[in-house]
Amino acid sequence: MPRFEHRPLDPDNxxxxxxAFSFPHSIPRHWLAGNPVRTHFFNAINLFVVSFxxxxxxxxxxxLSHLKDPDFERQIRGFMGQEATHSFVHAKYxxxxxxxxxxxxxxxxxxxHIFSHWFERRLGMLLCVATxxxxxxxxxxxxxxxxxxxxxxxxxxxxxxxxxWHAAEEIEHKSLAFDLLMATRRSYxxxxxxxxxxxxxxxxxxxVGLVMLLRQEGLLWRKQTWKDLKELLFGxxxxxxxxxxxxxxxxxxxxxxxxRDTYALAEEVFGASRG
Ligand SMILES: [Fe+2]
Ligand SMILES: [Fe+2]
Numbered sequence: 230m231p232r233f234e235h236r237p238l239d240p241d242n243x244x245x246x247x248x249a250f251s252f253p254h255s256i257p258r259h260w261l262a263g264n265p266v267r268t269h270f271f272n273a274i275n276l277f278v279v280s281f282x283x284x285x286x287x288x289x290x291x292x293l294s295h296l297k298d299p300d301f302e303r304q305i306r307g308f309m310g311q312e313a314t315h316s317f318v319h320a321k322y323x324x325x326x327x328x329x330x331x332x333x334x335x336x337x338x339x340x341x342h343i344f345s346h347w348f349e350r351r352l353g354m355l356l357c358v359a360t361x362x363x364x365x366x367x368x369x370x371x372x373x374x375x376x377x378x379x380x381x382x383x384x385x386x387x388x389x390x391x392x393x394w395h396a397a398e399e400i401e402h403k404s405l406a407f408d409l410l411m412a413t414r415r416s417y418x419x420x421x422x423x424x425x426x427x428x429x430x431x432x433x434x435x436x437v438g439l440v441m442l443l444r445q446e447g448l449l450w451r452k453q454t455w456k457d458l459k460e461l462l463f464g465x466x467x468x469x470x471x472x473x474x475x476x477x478x479x480x481x482x483x484x485x486x487x488x489r490d491t492y493a494l495a496e497e498v499f500g501a502s503r504g
Pocket of ligand 1: 399
């Protein structure tokens, strides 16, 4: 049985797909091609997205009653459903990390505190919506790089499928947070501040999570680790260079996420069946 529902891509009718992910104990510690750096890059995302996706859901829910277009409201509800499913699936993998001996719970509490207290209570609704729109541009660009660069090659199959499904849904719903920001407040300055905050969240939490996991394994100061990190960021996939190039598109005044043609990458995932 497939681990997620292989329903074709439909950005005009965003809905969560049914999932049946389980992450067995047999998943190796370095599940991505035996490479600790590449593995912990994704594990670091896994750690913080659970609470960030829950935060997005709460902010979006608070905006529902302000939406005038029922079609757009249906789309935002679909977005919330997809993010809630992502959070649910990634939360399952946290148990594997605990069983592998990583000390993650204090860090998870810090993530939760930052998003639910600092962001939600102190930042104000407008900045929260702008940060979510900026964050979603970053998740869409990461999804594009992951899928086009076939970054899950060599990954344990259930992990590969989880990340490819998540990446494909990020592409499917990539316009909705931006459209919500536009429906809430059309301000170039607000959009830019949100993009910078979103980038800070992505770079900060991936960086801290990656260092923490490598340090707990005693791998942080190994020469090979830094070689692998350089390879990940500047190797054949040129992840860092491509990420910056796509990120700055957001600063173009007439930018809209749909202008970037990435739907074929997601279509490939939803059409594929590994059985
Ligand atoms: Fe997500
Ligand atoms: Fe998303």
